[in-house]
Each structure stands twice: as C-alpha cells, then as structure tokens.
Amino acid sequence: MDTLVLLTITGLGLGAMYFLIASGLSLIYGLMGVLNFAHGAFLTVGAYATWYAETKLTGIGSVPLRFLVSALVGLAVGAVFAALVELVLIRPLYNRHIEQVLVTVGLGLATTALVQAIWGADARTVAVPSWAGDTTTILGAAIPNDRFVEIATAIVVLVGIQAFLRKTRYGLIIRAGVENRAMVTALGIDVRKAFTLVFAIGGLAAALAGVLSGVYFGTVEPARGTSLLIFAFIVVVIGGLGSIGGSAAAAVVVGLVQQYANYYASSGLGDLSVVLLLGIVLLVRPRGLSGAFA
Amino acid sequence: MRRVVIPVAVLVGLALVPKLSLDLPYVFNGPVSSPGTLQLLALCLVFAGVALTYDLLFGFTGLLSFGHALYFATGVYVADVAMTKWHWDLGPSLALTAGVGLLLPLVLGAVSLRVAGIAFAMVTLAFAQAGSILVGKNPDGLTGGEEGLGLDFHKLPEWMVGVLNTKNLYWLALGYAAVVFVVARWAVESSPGRVWQAIRENELRVEVLGLRPFPFKLGAFVLSSFLATAGGVIYLFLIGGATPQVTTASFTLTLLVMVVIGGTGTTWGAMLGGVLYTYLDHRLGALADSGTVQDLPSVLKTPLSEPLFILGTLFILLVFFLPGGLAALGKGGRPRALRRIERALRQKPAGEGVA
Numbered sequence: 001m002d003t004l005v006l007l008t009i010t011g012l013g014l015g016a017m018y019f020l021i022a023s024g025l026s027l028i029y030g031l032m033g034v035l036n037f038a039h040g041a042f043l044t045v046g047a048y049a050t051w052y053a054e055t056k057l058t059g060i061g062s063v064p065l066r067f068l069v070s071a072l073v074g075l076a077v078g079a080v081f082a083a084l085v086e087l088v089l090i091r092p093l094y095n096r097h098i099e100q101v102l103v104t105v106g107l108g109l110a111t112t113a114l115v116q117a118i119w120g121a122d123a124r125t126v127a128v129p130s131w132a133g134d135t136t137t138i139l140g141a142a143i144p145n146d147r148f149v150e151i152a153t154a155i156v157v158l159v160g161i162q163a164f165l166r167k168t169r170y171g172l173i174i175r176a177g178v179e180n181r182a183m184v185t186a187l188g189i190d191v192r193k194a195f196t197l198v199f200a201i202g203g204l205a206a207a208l209a210g211v212l213s214g215v216y217f218g219t220v221e222p223a224r225g226t227s228l229l230i231f232a233f234i235v236v237v238i239g240g241l242g243s244i245g246g247s248a249a250a251a252v253v254v255g256l257v258q259q260y261a262n263y264y265a266s267s268g269l270g271d272l273s274v275v276l277l278l279g280i281v282l283l284v285r286p287r288g289l290s291g292a293f294a
Numbered sequence: 295m296r297r298v299v300i301p302v303a304v305l306v307g308l309a310l311v312p313k314l315s316l317d318l319p320y321v322f323n324g325p326v327s328s329p330g331t332l333q334l335l336a337l338c339l340v341f342a343g344v345a346l347t348y349d350l351l352f353g354f355t356g357l358l359s360f361g362h363a364l365y366f367a368t369g370v371y372v373a374d375v376a377m378t379k380w381h382w383d384l385g386p387s388l389a390l391t392a393g394v395g396l397l398l399p400l401v402l403g404a405v406s407l408r409v410a411g412i413a414f415a416m417v418t419l420a421f422a423q424a425g426s427i428l429v430g431k432n433p434d435g436l437t438g439g440e441e442g443l444g445l446d447f448h449k450l451p452e453w454m455v456g457v458l459n460t461k462n463l464y465w466l467a468l469g470y471a472a473v474v475f476v477v478a479r480w481a482v483e484s485s486p487g488r489v490w491q492a493i494r495e496n497e498l499r500v501e502v503l504g505l506r507p508f509p510f511k512l513g514a515f516v517l518s519s520f521l522a523t524a525g526g527v528i529y530l531f532l533i534g535g536a537t538p539q540v541t542t543a544s545f546t547l548t549l550l551v552m553v554v555i556g557g558t559g560t561t562w563g564a565m566l567g568g569v570l571y572t573y574l575d576h577r578l579g580a581l582a583d584s585g586t587v588q589d590l591p592s593v594l595k596t597p598l599s600e601p602l603f604i605l606g607t608l609f610i611l612l613v614f615f616l617p618g619g620l621a622a623l624g625k626g627g628r629p630r631a632l633r634r635i636e637r638a639l640r641q642k643p644a645g646e647g648v649a
Contacts, residue, residue, distance in 0.1 A: 035412060037547070089610065098636040102554055102613045105547055110606025117600040230423060230543060237416045268431040275427070278420045282413055283405065 002141035007259045009138070013147035013216065015255025016154030020209035021232035022239065022247040023161060024202025030178040030242025031191075031198050033097050038085060038104040039206055039232070040225030041111035045081050046207020047220040048115055050074030051126055064129035071211045075204055082203020086196045094192070108226070116222040123219035132215055146215045153212060157205055158248050165244070170197060178242050231258075234278045253277070301475065308468055311335065312461035323580065329460035334576055336460070336467035336532055338569040343474035344525040345552040345568030346561060350518040352550065353559035354482050355511060356494030356635045358411075361418030363545040364402075364425045365519035367536075368395055369526020371429060371443075374536045375436050378446040387449070388527065395523030396516065403515035407508060410497075419543060426541040442537035445530060454531055463532050470528045471565065474521050478561050481517060490514050494559075494635060551609050557621025558632055566620055574608075575601050 021039060028036050053070035060066040089107065093099045132149065135142040165171035173194050176184045184191055213228065214220050235254050239246030254274050262270030314326050322331040344366060351357045372394050376387035406417040432439030447455050453462050481487045489510045492500045500507050530536060539545060548571065556567020578601035581587055587598050597603050616622060617632060 035415075092614070096617075096636070098632050099613050099617055102550075103610050105550065106606045106609035106613065108606075109544075109547070109551075110603050110610070113600040113602035113606060114597055117596045117603060226544065230419070233416065234420065237413070241412070268427060271427045272424055275420045275424045279405070279417060282409055282417050282420075 002139065003263070005139045005141035006143060007263055008256065009141075009143050009147050009151070011256040011259035012252065013150040013255070014258065015251040015253075016150040017209045017212055017216065017228065018232050018235045018254055019154045019248050019251035020157060020205045020212070021228055022235040022251055023157065023244055024198075024205045025232055026236045026239065026242055026244060026247045027161075027174070027178075027198045028202050029236070031174055031181070032090075032100075032195055034090065034100045034104065035233075036104050036202070037101065037229075038107040038111065039202065040229035041108050042078050042082050042203045042206035042225075043210040043213070043228060044112060044115055044220075044222060044225035045210070046074045046078030046203075047210030047214050047224070048074075048119065049077035049207070050211050050214060051124055051220045054127055063127055064131075067127065067129055074211050075207045078207020078210065079200045079204040082206070083196050083200040085203075086199035090199070091192065091195070108229075112222050112226060119222070121222060123217075123221040125219050126214040128215050128218065146212075150212050150216060153208060154248075154251075157208065158244070161201070161205075161244055164201075170194060174198060231274065234274060238278055238281050305468070305472055308339075309465065312464055327461070329457045332460045332464045333532065334573070336464040337529075337576070338572045339464075339467040339471040340525055340529050340532065341552065341568035341572040342565035343471040343528075343568070344522055345549055345556065345571075346474050346478050346564045347518045347521040347525065348546075348549040349553045349556075349558065349561070349564035350478055350481065350490075350521075351514060352553060352635070353564065354487070354494065355490040355514040356497075357511060357515065358415045358635065359418040359515075360415045360543060360546050361402075361406075361420075361422030362519070362522060362549055363541055363543065364418075364422035365395065365399055365522040366526040366529070366545070367425060367429065367541040368398060369523035369528075370530045370536045370540055371437060371526075373527050373530055374443050374445055377449040378443060379436050381446070382449070384449055384451065391523065391527055392520075395520050399516045399519030400512070403512050403519070407511050407515065419546075422541070422543060422546065426538070426543070429538050429541045437538075438536070440538060442535055444535040447534070450531065467528055467532060470525060474525070475561060475565065477517075477521065482561070486510055486513055551605070553619075554617075555609065555612060555619055557619035558635070560619075560621040563619050563621030570620070571605065574605060578604055 021043060024042075025036055025039050028034055028039075050070045050073065053073040054066060057066050057070060060069060085107065089103050090100050093103065128146070132144070132146040134145050136145055136148070137143070163171075165175050170193075173184065173189055173191065174197070177191050177194055181191060209228070210220070210225070213224060217224075231254065235250045236247055238254065239248070239250030254277070257277060258270035258274050260270070261273040262268070265273075312327050312332055316326045317324075318326060322328075322334070324330050326332075348359075348362050351359050351362070369391055372391045373387050376382045376390050377384065382390070402418075402421050406414055406421065409417060429437045430439055437443055453459055454466075482490065489500065489505060489507075493507050493510060497507050526540070529540070552567040552571045553564045554567070555571060556565065557563025578598075582595075582599040582601070587595055590598070612619070
C-alpha cells in the first residue's frame, strides 16, 4: 500500500512537469500550428538561469529565500527568452509553418550546444531548501516534500491558464484563434500579439518545469530539456493538440503509467509503455483524448 | 545525355580520390589519400546516401517522419549483434539484417500510415523512441546499452579490416551512395514515383483519380527505410561499432537538417547536404582545437567549440535566407516542395478550423 502511494504521488509529480511543458507546446501548436522543438531549450534556459542566479546571489544567506529569488529570475529569463524567440525568429516567417518548425529545430540544437559549451555537459547541483528533501508520511508512505510542490505548482498553473483563457480578453482572442484563426484576423484583431503572448506563457511554464526539474532531480544538465520534451510531445498528442485540459489529463496518465510500469514490471519498461500508449491512442482516436484536433 | 554524363563523371572522380597524392591544408588534416581523411570522406558519402533516403520520404512523398533513425539503427545494431554476440558469419548476418530491414518498416509503416500529418510524425517518433529505449535497456547484454557495442572484426573479410584498408571502405561507401542515388532517381521517375509526388502535391486529387495512396506511401516508406538500413550496415563497417546516438530522435533531426540544407525534394541537394553537414560536424570540432580559435577571447571561443551550436545557427540562417537549400542557390525564393509539404501536413479532417 505504502509503495503504491509513493509511486502514485511520484508519478503525479513527474506528470506535473510534463504538464508544465506540454501546456505551452499545446497552446503554441493550437494557435500557430507550430510544433515547437525549441521548447526543451526554454526549459534548459530557465533551469540554468536559476542555477546561475543561485551561484551569484550568495549575499542572501537563507537558502529558501535565495532559491525563491533565483527561481523568479529563472522564470523571468525563460519568459523573456521565449518572447524574443517569437519576435525575432518566428514572426518574420509568418504563415510559413514548415520554416518556423525548422527554425525551432535549429534553435533547440544550438541552445543546448551553447549551454553545454559554457557550463559543460555534466550535471550541476542546485541548492534546494532542505525541507524539500525531507519526507512527509502519508498512509504509511514516506513522500519527499518536493513532489507536493510540483503537483501544487502544476495545479496552480492549470487553474491560472484556464482562468486567463476564459476570463480575459486576450484569453478570448487566443481561444478564438485556436478555434479559427482566419476568422479572428478577418474580424480585425491583430492575432500576432497573441502569438508573442503564448510564447511568453509557454516559456514561463517551461522555465517553471526547468526549476522544478532542478528540485526533483537535484541537478540541472543541458540534455534534460530534450529528454523531457519527447515525453511532453507524447503528452500533448495523447491529450489532443491545442487542449490544455487534455494535456493535464494525459500528463497524469503518462506520469502514472511510467512510474507503475517501471516499478511493477521492470525498469525502462515504463518509457516503453508510454510509447505504446501513444501508439494505441493515435490509432484508436487519432485526434487525442480530448478530440480537439491532431 | 547530361543526366548520365555528369553523375558518372562525379562517380569516377570520387573513385580516384584514394589514388590522389594531394594535400589540402585547412580542408583536411592530412593528405587526401591518408586513412583519416578517407574515413571522413567515406562518412560523408554514407550520410549523403542516408540523407537522400530521408528525402525520398520527406521531400518527394511529403511524409514527415521523426523515426528514420530507427531504420538506420536497425542496420547498425542487427548486423553488429548478429556478428559480435551471436558469432554469425558475415553472409547470414547481412541476410538477417536485410530481412529485418524489410519486415520492420513494412509492419510499422502499415500501422503509422493509418494517420497523416503531425500524427504520423508522432507515431513514427514513438516507434523510434521505443527502439531507442530498447537499445538503452540492453536486453541480455546484447546491445551494450549506453556504451555501445564494438564490432567483432574477425567476422569481416580481410580487405575491410585495418587502417591500410580504409580505402576499400571508402569505395564501399561510395558504392552505397551511388546505389542510393541510382535507385532514388529511378524510383522517383518510375510511375509509382510520380504517384508519390502527386501525393505530396495533393493527396485528395490522387484519390479522386482512382488510386489508393496507401500502398504507394507504404512503398516509399519501405524503400526509404530499407536503403537507410543498408546505410547503417556500411556505417557499422566504417566506424567499427554501434553507439546508441544513432537511435535517438536527435539523429533523425540531423537527417532533416541535412536534407533542408541541401534542398528538399532534390536528389543532388539532399546528398550535398549530407556531405556538408557531416564534414562540418567533424571538421568544426578540429577547428575548435586549432590555435586560431584557442587564441580568441573566451566570448568567441566558447560558442565556437561546439560544432552543433555553429551548425544550428547556420541552419537557422539558411532557413531564413535560402529556404530551398543549396540546390536553390541562384534561384532564390521558396521551393515548391516545402510549400506542398506544408499543405500536406496541414491536411486535417473536414471541419477543422485552424487555417
């Protein structure tokens, strides 16, 4: 029983990170039709900005405060980086989707390589508040506290994005754009502002995933963005491209399946079963769980 | 006439390279006929061929696959495991690899081609990822996991083994590139090849004309994958072992980059892209260690030490300023192939809103 609880909560923690990456990917694809291969780079940039800020802000004595400030720096850097990418690289290629995708491919390769050139390929340790490493006992299972942080953050982001999409004018434009971009443009609304906005939101969420991955693994490394990105792609497709709720549901399923299969079958089988799950979902329901579009 | 004379002339010219006593300082590390240089040139030729197999799918048929690495890796790993772990001889190992190289894309292609566009890209990615995970998991110690698996040289004929015989491997790689070129040319000009391009242009119209696109797409998928598997075998001979990098999604992305650099939907272009990418990938590393770069201030030195950073940046610039790749040099503008592929990718079930 306690193993099951531990696996479930760890799986949810992992799913939380997948969701943070997938939500941005899904919004960007839904609105712009761009499969963003640079999304892993946003995560890496956010994670390294946090780590770098931590090493420079040694003036702040208390570890939790320093971590919090550094995390905010990381989030800001991630969001600004993503917005700049949209403005400088994606916008000039307006309506050329293939080229936009290719540019994100190049950017993903170049950014990871640059981070590796500057800080090396090895993992760097992130100083995390000590309580994140402590455990809380739930139903007899000792759960590391950071799992709760990840799950809570993902829930906050999910609620936040949904509220933004449903309650604000920009959210309305984005939702309308996902539904039918040509119509929104025809009504005289400048959709391009919304493009930059979804990139910034996506970058922010990805950077958040980067910070949390630093807490979850205790380290940051250049290749992590790419390895998480593949699972985020799988989550987005299973959930249905363009659907935030679908991504959230799929992230939970993928995180849990991965943890259970890794533990109960054999290690490594979790990743395989996730891939299998994607195959089955696409063949049975090509439009993903939410049925939005694929 | 020109269509035959130029390729033959290029082939003869390339075949004579190991006999040349030519030294190109900066371009290569040693004389052109030295084993080190021949090895690099042979790698370039292998990737010229493999890039062309990817272009058959992507550029000519309009199928964006993120799983091409799987079929290349099949060639590398099946042949390697058969010879090194099961101690089979070369002949049976090659026969087994060929069998797997045909059957695997036939089955997986039939499944993935049930969906189109981005969904197809994702299913192929998923299958390739499964292969990558399997190799990494190292079942029964067969694949060597992260470390890779060195090839047992005793199973190879003598003319392939040893530094002095690098020229033979070079000719083998040249032969591979030539075969892929001839097959690809012949295939895209055959009547199924015309249907492939018609599918890329407008799949619906192909159906209206009374042809079922599915068998044609499957044909393109199997042919392209099988040729990639053959390339994997040559790569194995050349490198003398298998590394898990060839199974990854990043490897497929580099194939995509090669094709776009050279020119999507062109035979020459894709091969040129494969050569150029492979050459830069290897030589930029050497450049980083050279005195000229080492003396630069670290702001410049650090980025220049990563070939992938330079290649990624060059690729972005190319997409911006020369989207047709090298094949479009002097012509300018956006190539027809890219426009068509984009439309094929955007084909969504009826009633879709996103334009």
